[in-house]
Amino acid sequence: MAASEESLRKALAEKLSAVEAQGNAVRALKAAKVSKPEIDAAIEALNNLKLEKSSIEKQLQAAVSGGDGDGALSREAFRQAAVNTLERRLFYIPSFKIYRGVAGLYDYGPPGCAVKSNVLAFWRQHFVLEENMLEVDCPCVTPEVVLKASGHVDKFTDLMVKDEKTGTCYRADHLLKDFCNEKLQKDLTISAEKAAELKHVLATLDDLSAEDLGAKIKEYGITAPDTKNPLSDPYPFNLMFQTSIGPSGLSPGYMRPETAQGIFVNFKDLYYYNGNKLPFAAAQIGQAFRNEISPRQGLLRVREFTLAEIEHFVDPEDKSHPKYSEVADLEFLMFPREEQMSGQSAKKIRLGDAVSKGIVNNETLGYFIGRVYLFLARLGIDKDRLRFRQHLANEMAHYAADCWDAEIECSYGWIECVGIADRSAYDLRAHSEKSGVPLVAAEKFSEPREVEKLVIAPVKKELGLAFKGNQKNVVEALEAMNEKEALEMKAALESKGEVEFYVCTLGKNVPIKKNMVSISKEKKKEHQRVFTPSVIEPSFGIGRIIYCLFEHSFYTRPSKAGDEQLNVFRFPPLVAPIKCTVFPLVQNQQYEDVAKVISKSLTAAGISHKIDITGTSIGKRYARTDELGVPFAITVDSTTDVTIRERDCKLQVRVGVEEAASVVKSVTDGHRTWEDVWEKFPHHTSGPADD
Numbered sequence: 140m141a142a143s144e145e146s147l148r149k150a151l152a153e154k155l156s157a158v159e160a161q162g163n164a165v166r167a168l169k170a171a172k173v174s175k176p177e178i179d180a181a182i183e184a185l186n187n188l189k190l191e192k193s194s195i196e197k198q199l200q201a202a203v204s205g206g207d208g209d210g211a212l213s214r215e216a217f218r219q220a221a222v223n224t225l226e227r228r229l230f231y232i233p234s235f236k237i238y239r240g241v242a243g244l245y246d247y248g249p250p251g252c253a254v255k256s257n258v259l260a261f262w263r264q265h266f267v268l269e270e271n272m273l274e275v276d277c278p279c280v281t282p283e284v285v286l287k288a289s290g291h292v293d294k295f296t297d298l299m300v301k302d303e304k305t306g307t308c309y310r311a312d313h314l315l316k317d318f319c320n321e322k323l324q325k326d327l328t329i330s331a332e333k334a335a336e337l338k339h340v341l342a343t344l345d346d347l348s349a350e351d352l353g354a355k356i357k358e359y360g361i362t363a364p365d366t367k368n369p370l371s372d373p374y375p376f377n378l379m380f381q382t383s384i385g386p387s388g389l390s391p392g393y394m395r396p397e398t399a400q401g402i403f404v405n406f407k408d409l410y411y412y413n414g415n416k417l418p419f420a421a422a423q424i425g426q427a428f429r430n431e432i433s434p435r436q437g438l439l440r441v442r443e444f445t446l447a448e449i450e451h452f453v454d455p456e457d458k459s460h461p462k463y464s465e466v467a468d469l470e471f472l473m474f475p476r477e478e479q480m481s482g483q484s485a486k487k488i489r490l491g492d493a494v495s496k497g498i499v500n501n502e503t504l505g506y507f508i509g510r511v512y513l514f515l516a517r518l519g520i521d522k523d524r525l526r527f528r529q530h531l532a533n534e535m536a537h538y539a540a541d542c543w544d545a546e547i548e549c550s551y552g553w554i555e556c557v558g559i560a561d562r563s564a565y566d567l568r569a570h571s572e573k574s575g576v577p578l579v580a581a582e583k584f585s586e587p588r589e590v591e592k593l594v595i596a597p598v599k600k601e602l603g604l605a606f607k608g609n610q611k612n613v614v615e616a617l618e619a620m621n622e623k624e625a626l627e628m629k630a631a632l633e634s635k636g637e638v639e640f641y642v643c644t645l646g647k648n649v650p651i652k653k654n655m656v657s658i659s660k661e662k663k664k665e666h667q668r669v670f671t672p673s674v675i676e677p678s679f680g681i682g683r684i685i686y687c688l689f690e691h692s693f694y695t696r697p698s699k700a701g702d703e704q705l706n707v708f709r710f711p712p713l714v715a716p717i718k719c720t721v722f723p724l725v726q727n728q729q730y731e732d733v734a735k736v737i738s739k740s741l742t743a744a745g746i747s748h749k750i751d752i753t754g755t756s757i758g759k760r761y762a763r764t765d766e767l768g769v770p771f772a773i774t775v776d777s778t779t780d781v782t783i784r785e786r787d788c789k790l791q792v793r794v795g796v797e798e799a800a801s802v803v804k805s806v807t808d809g810h811r812t813w814e815d816v817w818e819k820f821p822h823h824t825s826g827p828a829d830d
Contacts (some may be wrong), residue, residue: 147199148331154192155328161185191569218550221693223439223628224706228767230254230689231438243434243442245682250767253716253747255445255685258518259424262447262679263714265514268275272420272449273409277401279426280384282392288573289400289566291393296375297720298349299432300356302363309363310432311352311373312344316378318361320552335482342479346533349373378429394428399676402450403566406672410452417580417672418503420451424681436551438686445681451503454582455564455673458501466509467491472526473498474546483527486607498529500541504561507677511545511557517713518684521691528555531719537643547687555681571671582668593622596657605655609645616642617656624633629658688714692768699758708768709787712807719748719803720764724776725756733775733796740800745805772808773799782823785813792820 165181184665196725224233229248233240247255267274288293298311322329329337335470339400340355346353353372361371380394395401402409402421411758413419424447434440467490474485475498508527516522530542545557567578597617617640620628631638632653639648695704712718721737723730731752742747749769751760757774762774765786773785775790781799782791794802802820805811 145331145334147195148327148329148334151192151195151199151327152330154188154195158185158188158192161188176285184666194329194455200324214550217693220649220695221690222705224582224693224708225251225689226765243431243440245438245441248460250716251547251685254688254710254714255681257714257716258287258681258685258688259445259447260760261518262424262514262681266449266510266677267422270420270423273412274422274424275402275405275409277395277398277405277423279395279399279428280382280392281395282384283393284573285397285404285570286379286393288569289403290569291396291400292377295379296377297432298352298373299376300370300373302366302368303683304368305363305366307363307365308376308432309370311349311356312347313433313435314358314361314370315347315352315355316341316344318359319487336383340480342482343531346531348533349375352593371624376432378431379746380428380430389585395425396429396677397427397447398423398446399450399678400737402448403570403578403674404574404682404807406452406567406570407576410580415581419453420449422449428602438682439551441555441682442769445597447679449507449677449682450679451507451675453675454505454579454580454671455670456677458503458673460503460506463494463502465507466495466506466513469509471512471522474526474528476529476531479528484569499543500561503675504541504543506557507542507559507675508545511559511677515545515547515684517711518714519688519692519709520684524691526553527559528553536562536565537795538563547684547691549687550688554683556680558676558678558688560676560678562676563675565676567671567677578671579669580672582609582667582670586668587666589662591660592663593625594657594659594661595620595625596659598655598657601652601655605652606649609649611643612642612644613640613649613651616640616644617651620631625658629657632656632658698762705762705765707765710768710770712770713809715768715770715807716747717749717764717767717769718746718807719771719773720769721748721750721773722757722760722775723752724757724774726752729778730775733778733781737773737781737796737799738773741803744804746800746804773803783816783820788813790817791823792816793823794820 148457161181161184168181179290228250229253231245231247234244234246235241240303252648262722264276266272273681283292286295296449299308300311300314301308307688314464319341323334323337347410349372356370356373362368362372380397382394383391384392390447401422408417409421410417424445427446428443434442470487470489471720472485473488473493475488475493478485486596489510490499490505493499494502499505499508503754512525512527515525524547526546526548527543528546530539530544530612535542540563542558542560544555545559546553548554570576571578595618597614599610599614602613606613628640628651632651637652640651641648687707692708692710694707694709696707697703698705704827710716720742721734723734734750734752738748738750750765751764761772761784768786770786772786774782774784776782780793780795782793783799783802784791802816806813
């Protein structure tokens, strides 16, 4: 917990005790019928204590809600102002609005579509082009067998609770999260110790099992939000939308919950396309679908959304990266699992140090963490509100080597927007086993090598007699042992004749006897090494990134007259929905003709723009486009030269008509900055009509 918040909670507790004690003293004096001046003095002391208590409460409220205590917008008020502007200006709106909408579904309007298109275009440039990735586009409808192999049919679940009387469903972790946040933000009387406990629950929320989650819900007396009825114990709910392929209904399928499986099942062909060489990466942008239990928080938790995913295939014995040195010196907020478990905060760590100390598992994973950081920073995400959080042990799948989430802070708290995981070789192995098609790579040796191979040969007959229907699970677990585990088992079987062996798919230990498995080492000559590649997967939730970008870009400033607050989005030119507007200063045919000439030049240069020849005052036109996040405005006030205004500083330069488009293009393309333009061209001082 932040030191200031902790000290304020302690100070408030002390002040509450002092107010209570002074109140008791006043009542005692009145009962004793002491003199009026003495009672008045005691009442004045009580009132002073109450004022001090009120002052501490205000400071504490500001500390927990994100305000500064001097009229800053609270998180909720800020969010409401931003969302109202976004919906009014048609960045996005609820889908099927005239039919009262459907929770978790949204439509992007024209400016929202433009921002999304710009984000995806930069994603392709930053990752696909820069890294020479192979881009694919696979169907949204996926046969059941594919998602059975990947584990989604059995395990793609969230924990749900039901209102025991009405049957309304809620996500269990959301109820606990909301309870903790509300207590921390609105109940200022809780002790510093209780606040620290609630913050620890929030930090380890993803680490809680169904039993732990149910126990916390009972301990805190959490009930159904709408009815206050008791809740059921948490139980898993599969998040996939089910469908059937073809009219017979005999071929079950699902709407894909992620785009990655399309890449995994195409690995063999992609490997061949890449000249049978590793490493290589495949990428895909597409829609994914999740039947969320209780969608909320606007674009952050929806039922249909855009994912951009990368699967980087690499030799499991060599996870170095040739371009790692380019990102090794980056320093940004990282939140390793040790810091989370001990209640500390994220801290700035040099990426190279994190990799060398083993905090980040390997160079390739580190490289992608660095590239994701650069991508988000270039988009306009505030670097101080961006952190990389390592998954806790219970969050990670048993096969994963290491996982990190890029989390962005917005008015809803820290939101996971990008997941970067070393998924080991799990996915390719799972699809190889289910399909019978080997999804492997090979390293050819220049000279044949004599190698000692570990041979694990389960005796299926003996295992079948002992384990019957569970024989397959035990065989798979034995064959999946690494060399260390297998040799330890061999030694134990030779000395004891029997050993306890944990089978993860059964979730228990089983007894393995000497006659059930043969473990040996054999020498062989090999011309190549055949292996299943590991995969490093960065997965981007595009809608979440865009929403956080909206919040990080939004601010208000007073109008020139000071009588109203004007909304502004400070989008970088890279992602702004419209790069430039063109305004004739007044309605004048000559000015309008010049505006049309500039418009043609901007179109030829590929600059998205809007021309406005209405008679509205120039100040109002500026305000309208500032609210859309348009970075530059060209104002035509003569037939030979024009002014270019920058949105955030509101400064203007004067340039020739024929130069206007090229100046705007050079800045929007990143070849020069506004500061460069300001130094090069004559300055224009706006008159009263301009702003």
